[in-house]
Amino acid sequence: MPHPAPYDLLLTGGTVVSHDGRHRHDIAVRDGRIAAVGEGLAARAARDVRVVDAAGLLVLPGLVDVHVHFREPGMTEKEDFASGTRAAAAGGVTTVVDMPNTVPPVATAEEFRRKLNLVAPKAHVDFGLYGMLGQDNAEEMTAMAELGAMGFKLFMGQTTGDNRCPDDAAIFRGLEAAAAAGLVVGAHAENDHLLRMFIDRLRASGRTDPRAHLASRPAFVEVEAVTRIVTMATEAGTKLHIHHLSTGAGLRRVRDLRADGHRVSVEALVAHLLLDDSAYDTHGNLIKLNPPIRPAENVAELWAGIARGDVDVIATDHAPHTPAEQAEQDVWCAHGGFIGVETMLPLLLTAAAQDRLSVEDIVRLCSYTPARRWSMPGKGQLAPGFDADFVLVDPDATGTVDPATMHSRHNVTPYEGRPLTGAVVATYLRGESVYDKSGIVGAPRGRHVRPAPAGKR
Template sequence: MSQVDLVIRGAKVVSADQIIDASVAIDGERIVAVGHDDLMPSAREEMRADGLYLLPGAIDSHVHFRDPGYPNKETWKTGSAAAACGGVTTVFEMPNTNPPTATVDALRIKQKAAESSYVDFGIHGLLGDDTIDQLEALLDAGVTSFKAFVGNTFGNLPAPTDGALLEGFEKLAPLGIRTVVHAENSSILFRRQKRMQEEGRIDAMAHLAARPAVAEIEAINRVLTLAEWTGARVHIAHHSSADSLFVLRDFKRRGVDVTAETCPQYVLLNTDHMLKLGGILRLNPPIREARNNEPLWDALLDGTIDMIATDHAPHAPDEKTRPNIWECDCGFPGVETQMALMLTEVNRERASLMDYVRWSSVNPARAWGIYGPKGVIAPGAHADIAIVDMNRTGILSQNQLQSISKISPWHGRAVKGYPLHTLVRGRFVMRDGKLVKDAAGWGRSVKSIQAMPAAKARNAEHYISAILKTPDGVRPTAEPVDVGSVFGNEM
């Protein structure tokens, strides 16, 4: 083999199945060799990584970079910088921007903004009542997947009606495209919030009271019923409740192609923290009682929940610290802190590094059809790598975040285990814990490498596209009806 660009020597390489002592050779954007140090080719640059771990870069399938529309909260450049500094090499960005990613014109605006990204990305388009006729065009123009806001959240996009959701699934099932669903029952949420506001409740715990677990249970059940009927692929976002896990388990047993994520906040935080932090912890779905933490963690371990995402949802500090909970914007930054938080739990022996790689990289890559090029450290794969020091300790600080949103519930939290360096397709975007600023714009869309498995559409004869035709396959035309010939001439 001729001289390559970089050889990382003396590391431990982590996959979902094993940890091996190995060196890694990188040429251009791809890994060209993984193996014994003596077998590595010569390189223009070498890095010693003795005592460090090489993880496939994390893939965060749930981020809000607020761009276009809300530059005071975040931009693609600042959000992707946060990802780079958190060991995240690919993100999937949500459509509740301004304008929403609901048309090709709106998508073009977002794609232009994404040209400043440090990391690779997918873009979720919007599935709503007014976008059903846009789905194929959005896919052709570059979206990788879709998002349906069945529960309301920032941006107040109207929840799709059940009819629109079913029709959307009918369109996407034959294509094999996965839809992310924010699964809460909006009718329940709106009514309960309105009743409490009328009674003057503005305390932090009112937000949880407005969004009980039954809203998640009902919505997941409804969405997965439609997915089962159509054969559509679905992804449940930010699973928050232990009480709804039985629904997810049941549909998985029945063969529905559903994946699910939870977030560090749902396994590590609870209402005890909400009472202290107030609006900083307001997000959708809400932070729940402590009894939910351990079952959600166990669901990660047993595969009921497939992956860790962050729901990175930044806002300005003043938008998070208002005394009235209903006036506090929902969400907080998370893409930069996720890896350190989860590695800390690995160090506490709650999971293995192999488990973490499965949750943070392998399973997201499989869910979004990019496994192979991404999600693995192997010859031929993109050189998306987080180089981690499992012994490094520190204190998380909101003041040091790359995100514009300098407010975080993780502020002051002790962690052990940090990403020191991040490579995206062979290029350092973070090195020695510092952002490589001239790497802005290196990120690119994963659309060109996306390859979803074969689709398994079901009940296609009942799809709207089928029932618009008569049994002979011809679309009917409206002919004037002779009322007399129908009812006789007695009228």
């Protein structure tokens, strides 16, 4: 008789959903990794193995949110790495990529090292860190790559932190540095000069209402920046990702560029998919976002892009501010962004229950593709050898978005009260529970995720 398999954990009876299908499979875990996936694993396991009964539940790979702002260092009145990663764990997100527009910005190797040491002990989920592609910091980018940077953020248009946007020559040198390191550059693609001009015009005209923000950022401001950065990245040989592409026109331009042989990945935000400009009437400046929440026709174009496969990734742009900041009445003084990492999966499951996409699509857009695009070792799939990062989902559970149960430092959300179909039951990080219905489980045990070396992808 063969010896029983020495598993640490056995997940039985669940329906395992991957990017391309679903199966009634058991999952066996050993040393934080998936040891086996298949039918009837319990019969082969040792008798004292810890068993989690997932009957009636869906088992998804933990989500990988490549766009969060957890505000450390320098803006911890808004959020910090502990509260942000607790919100992630409660939302079924097991890996986040945190943005570098903190105070100070992560634009040097010294700052990268300092931030890594600061946030690592507080992380309840695994995390990657972006460095900044700034004005003339190519050497620092190379050094940040050596320290394990997940990629580099390029702000072509201004946002929180009000960092100076690099000029085109600096952008090109940064793209070359990222290409040499084999890392992704993620662009915030809006033309800074144009949007500042429109803001000045609208201010001069006396507009201070929430919709003036939308008026200040017409679609061509995005289309121009997308065209320019894709063209430059192809020339430099850089892996380019467009964060929060927000317009149908931008998506059509990406299709044209791809038809011309350019390679680029594209992200849509949950907020751009679930909110339209009618929300300015109900939520005012709370939904101020860069790029802005746009009209319903545009939202429909983004959903069509998802259905066609033009959109590669869905992310949150989780961007917290204090309640006082979010109550600002003057649109030009209001801050951009709001929270989202904890509500992404429940809201997308609700969209799946409405047949707007499938749960397999959610896995592909929010876990499988991001893990592959950023070359995250062990992430994005429930297969032998991968990290045992998974989320148990009850697809039929109903409820509403309730800030009182949420985990960010401030839980002001435009989704408050929204009906939900589908809930996170438990989240596991490398084989250990980090969240269940009792709340956050255990001390922070998240790890820094470095991209796989260029030769091992």
